[in-house]
Amino acid sequence: MASKSTADVPRRIGELIEAIDRHSRLYYLEDAPEISDTEWDRLLRELQALEEAHPELLRPDSPSQRVGAPPAEGFAEVRHRVPMLSLANAKNADEMREFDERMKRELGDEIEIGDEAEISYVGEPKLDGAGIELVYEKGLLTVGTTRGDGQTGEDVTANLKQAGSIPLRLRGTAPDRISIRGEVALPVKAFKRLNAARLERGLEPFANPRNAAAGSLRQLHDIDLERLRSLEFRAYDLKENIPEGVLTQMQVLEQLRSWGFIVSEDSELCADIDAVVDYHRRMIEGRNDQRVEIDGIVIKLNRLDQQEELGTLSRSPRWAIAFKFPPQQAHTVIEDIEASVGRTGALTPVARLRPVHVGGVIVSNASLHNQDEIDRKDVRIGDTVIVQRAGDVIPQVVKVIKSKRPKRAKKWKLPKHCPVCNDPTVRLEGEVVTRCTNIDCPAQLKNNVRHLASRGALDVEGLGEKRVDQLVEQGLLRRLSDLFSLDRNALLSLERMGEKSADNLLAGLEKAKDTTLARFLIALGIQHVGETVAELMAGHFGDLDPLMAATQEDLEAIEGVGTIIAESLARFFADERNAGEVARLRELGLRWQKAEPRRPGEGTLSGTTFVLTGTLVNMSRAVAKQRIQNAGGKVTSSVSKKTDYVVAGADPGSKLSQAQELKLAILDEAGLEKLLAG
Structure with missing residues (x-):
């Protein structure tokens, strides 16, 4: 690092703090990193070096204060000055209308129809996370506590400071002391990413985002910083010393946003109870499109003076209520367990369930993840279980109700031979996944062909799931490249394959040959190579040959590529069978337009x-x-x-x-x- 004059140091520290906070937010909260991990580490090291050389310039809101905090021996108890109450629940629209009538009745003379005193509500998404209180003194975060029993929570300040979504210093001006209430949740994308990483390391996956978020806050030793940094805190309430001019709940949300907090964008002012019911309906429809899991909405009186007029009960405020969504859990019976073989040969145990409605969808299958998960939960055929469906996550068995276990309930183990090709299965040391060892296994081939033909890859028209099964089972496809050498007469010999269907399929395959390098890379089904990585490789190399010649070290040097992706790409192209398939696909006419390799900042949109x-x-x-x-x-x-x-x-x-x-x-x-x- 170049030496700096003393006058330049405060300015540089400010620049570094702003840059590190911004890039942390992009990486952990928006899944849109602009710099590599190496560059982020370089910025942090530069900041730490400057702070060490100039300790008088160490700021309490510095990102260095988020990193490496020593673990506590235990969590101290903190009493909430204002209790963190629970919410009463409404299960349906009728109960919400009863709440509305009660508000009008209890406010009595306060309400004058047509006057500004008329009741209105604010609807907010109800996050399925963990309630948190943050205390700021003179604009700086001093204490962060869990909800606990509502009267007393645990001091988890050190862990909360790792979450990039929580400001260490408030923007603008604020009262000398202010209490912020909100919910900590783990975004669905982060949950999937963390679970994938855990599975790769041979660890058990988290059951759901809520458990992962709550558990993150209570880590004492071997702290997982990735989990903490991925947490998203959404603020929704102010306690103690509410600023003048903040008179409504909507103004509370605006004030929180101005101080630098994330506030749910879906919060909405509802003029009356009909608007509340409509808001609830719309939020249910968009439930699975949310960044974080939500399990209902929270309805509050908009005017703070009306909230104060009504006060609280011992456990809940009178002026707010949770309007829950239909449950996404249900009880059913496991009728059988089967092993499903995936695209990479992984055997996944799947529970065949007695069909049941879960969150408005009929569920008849649920993932059991792996053998360790089955053993840990002691899942058996015949068991009554709780099934959960959350967002777009595959339904899963949450818990066995052992009190309902029949005497004939059967234990189940993954087979030692593949259920499709009968080749031996193997579980490598350090992995939780059992795999079929046969690379030509028909089940793997079927899934690879489906992947190649999918919309995100080569988008082959006329090649549906059943047709793929038929082509593999009738021996017309023995490897991926056979798809592009299919003979019309052979196709016509298949059951339910007429001339028009055969011609449409061949035309779809011919059309799919004209593709892009990124789509071709996706079609190959390389582990850890999705749309984003494929586009990155295409932009960096311009053509396939230089990519295939790149070493793992070459790939790791590319911004945005980590060790896992680089190793996967290098291993795939070093395999002679894979290289042979790629060569044959090109010989059969798959083509794309070559491009000049581009570096960041170059191209037709440069400067835009x-x-x-x-x-x-x-x-x-x-x-x-x-x-x-x-x-x-x-x-x-x-x-x-x-x-x-x-x-x-x-x-x-x-x-x-x-x-x-x-x-x-x-x-x-x-x-x-x-x-x-x-």
Whole structure:
């Protein structure tokens, strides 16, 4: 690090704190990193070196104060100055209307229809997480506690300081002491990422995001910083010394947002109880599109003076209620357990269930993950179990109700031979997964062909799941590349395959040959290589040959590629059978347009800044970001006058209105595609 004059040090420390906080937020909360882990570590080391050389400049809101805090021997108890109460529940619209009538009745003379005193409500998503209180004194975070029993919680300040979503210092001005209430949750994407990492390390997966979040807060030893940094804190309440001019719950949320907290964007002012019921309906419909799991909505009187007028009961406030969603758990019976063979040969035990409604969907299968999970929960055929369906997560068995276990309940073990090809199965040391050792196993081939034909890969028209099964079972496909050498006469010999169907399939395969390098890489089914990594490789190398020649060290040097991805790519292309399949696919006519390798900042969109908001249809936001960067553009998380384009998908957030206010160029997904095409 170059030496700096003493006058430059405070400015540089400020720049580093701002940069590290920003990149931590992009990585852990938005799944949209702009720098590599190595670069993040370099920034932190530079900050720590400056702080060590100038201890008088150490700021309490410095990211260095989040990292490496010594573990406590136990959690001290902290009494809440204002109790953290629970909420009463409404199970349906009728009970919500009863709540509304009670509000009107108990406020009595306060209400004058048509007057500003008329009742209105604020609806907020009810996060399925852990309640937290944060105390700030003179703008600095001093104590963070769990809800506990509502009167007394545990001091988890050291762990909470690791969460990048919690400000260590409030923005702007604030009372000398202020208490912030909110919920800590683990976003669904982070939950999946952490579970995948745990499985790779041979550890048990977390049962659900709520357990993972709550457990993160109570870590004492061997603290998992990745878990803590992935936590998302959403603020929803103020206690003690509420600033003047903050008179409603909506103003509370705005004040919290101005201090730097994340506030649920789906919070909404509801003019009356009909609007509340409609809000509840819409939130149920969008339940599985949320970043974090929600299990209902919370309805509060909007006016703080009305809240104070009604007060609280011993356990809950009178002026708020939780309007729960239909349960996403149900009781059913395991009728059988079977081993399913996946694309990489992994054997996954699947419970065949007596069909049951869970969260509005009929569930008849549930994942049991692996043999260790079966043994830990002592799951047996014939057991009555609790089944859970959360978001887009595959239904899973949460718990066995052993009091209902029949005498004939049977224990189950993964087979020693593959249930499809009968080759031996193996469980490698340090892994929780049992795999089929036969690379030509028909089950693996079926799944690989389905993956190749999927929309995100080569998008082969006319090749559905049943057709893939038929082609493999009738011996027309023995390896992936056979798909592109299918003979029309052979196809016509298949049951329920007419001339039109055969011609459509062959036409779909011919059309699929003209692809992109990124889609071809996805189609190969390389472990850990999804859309984002494929686009990154395509942009970096421009063509397949230099990628296949790259060593693991070459790949690790690419920004955004870690050891696991680099090892997977290098191992795949070093395998002679895989290299042979790739060569044959190219000989059979699969082709893409070669491009000049690009480095960050180069390309047709060089010097152009984008902001993404809302849900895109044909690509994820992560892929859109990678494609923009491959074309030389830059993607930022916030809208400003320096933004050139805002790309708005379905259900855009506040960024769209900000762009409209600044009169910025707004693109839909088709407009972005056109721009990327040059």
